[in-house]
Each structure stands twice: as C-alpha cells, then as structure tokens.
Amino acid sequence: YVTIVHQTKDLHTADYTQLYDFLKYDKKEKEEAGIQLQAEEYDLMAAAADLDEIEEVNANFILIANLQQASSSGT
Template sequence: NGNGNIVATRADGNAIENYGNQVRCYDCRGLGHLSRNCIVKPRRRGATYLQTQLLIAQKEEVRIQLQHEEFDLMVDANDLDEVEEFNANSILMANLQQASTLGTQSNMALVVDSYAPMLSKRFDHELDDKPTQ
C-alpha cells in the first residue's frame, strides 16, 4: 500500500511465494506449492531403491540385536561381580564363625585377658573426661 508497509496477501490456489521466490515441491519437484499440497501422484519406487531400503532395515535390525546382546552380557557381568562379592563375604563370615567356635574357653579367656588392660585404661580415661555433677 502507499505508506510503505508490507501487506501480506494470500496467494490464489496452491501458489505460494516466499519473499518473491516460488517454493518447490519435494515430491514432484514442481514450483509454486509444497509437498503437503501436492496433487501429483507419488512416484513409484524402483526395485533397487526397495532393495536398498530392505538392506538398511536388516542392518539396523542386526545392530539393535547386537546392542541387546551386549547389554545382556553387561548385565551378566554385573551379576557375576555381585555373586563373587556375596561368595567372598560368605566365606569371610564362615571363617570368622568357625574361628570363634573353635576357640576354647581358655583360649578366649586368654584373648580377653590380653585386652583387659587396654580396655580398662580406655574406660578409666573416658571416666576422667566426664564432668562430675
């Protein structure tokens, strides 16, 4: 219009312009319309195109399957680590339990007697640190 403002006008039919340039359809390569507005029948795909797409799909399927197998191996390895840790803890607990039951009362008394001076010193020290009321 005369005051210098740009006025957007709607194009007639399917014709669309983009800043003075006509747009091109990606389906039929025609000018003036978008692919979503295309009225031309879609092209038939050639046998080589379909074979290529089939090979791509098969490779993708194999890749996905390999990823699942790798994931399963990682899960199995993680489970193996947990099993080994559990076994090590079980063996340690069994050894400690066996050592405590194998010790006779006299051996246990010797162990307690050898620790008694250290325990009494620590206990006396803790009593000295407590405030009297």
C-alpha cells in the same frame, strides 16, 4: 520395506530402491539386536561379579564363625 520385498516373488523384479531400503532396514535391526545383546552380557557380568562378592562375604563369615568357635572351645 520387508513386506514389499516379500510380496515380490522374484527378487530380480524388485527395484534397487526397495532392495536397498530392505538391506538398510535389516542392518539397523542387526545393530539394535547387537546393542541389546551387549546390554544383556553386561548385566550377566555384573551379576557374576555380585555373586563373587557374595561368595567372598560368605567365606569370611564362615571363617569368623570358625575362629570364634575355636577360641571359645579353647583350642
């Protein structure tokens, strides 16, 4: 459908069916792109949550190591 509209140099010479089909196709493409973007945003949010959890675990390990060092040094 896109090819038909592009082949027609002047849009006013394209018939309404061609224009309607083109707009319908364009809408579908935009919706699919939106779905893809939402999936990528979800993946990014999940990765950020995983990173937060990793940072929390690392902080806990550092705290445990510091407590063990303090208790073994007698202070």
